[in-house]
Amino acid sequence: MKKSKKEDLRIEYEALNDKQAMIEMLVLQNELIEKAEKNKQNTNILVWWFVLLPFLLFFLIFVLGIGGSML
Numbered sequence: 001m002k003k004s005k006k007e008d009l010r011i012e013y014e015a016l017n018d019k020q021a022m023i024e025m026l027v028l029q030n031e032l033i034e035k036a037e038k039n040k041q042n043t044n045i046l047v048w049w050f051v052l053l054p055f056l057l058f059f060l061i062f063v064l065g066i067g068g069s070m071l
Contacts, residue, residue, distance in 0.1 A: 012023050060066050 013024070016024065
């Protein structure tokens, strides 16, 4: 019979005292926060490119006249 994740965690943390368990939880929480911040930063960069790219294309095509022969 396969053990559940909850059972695995219970067995893993059962041997730790309260201080060790709290330190372990803080380390895991900090890792999650770091991953979320990295994801937020990458998403922010992607959104800026999705906003900036149409403006750059508009500028190149219509203001500089690169796309003039297309119209």
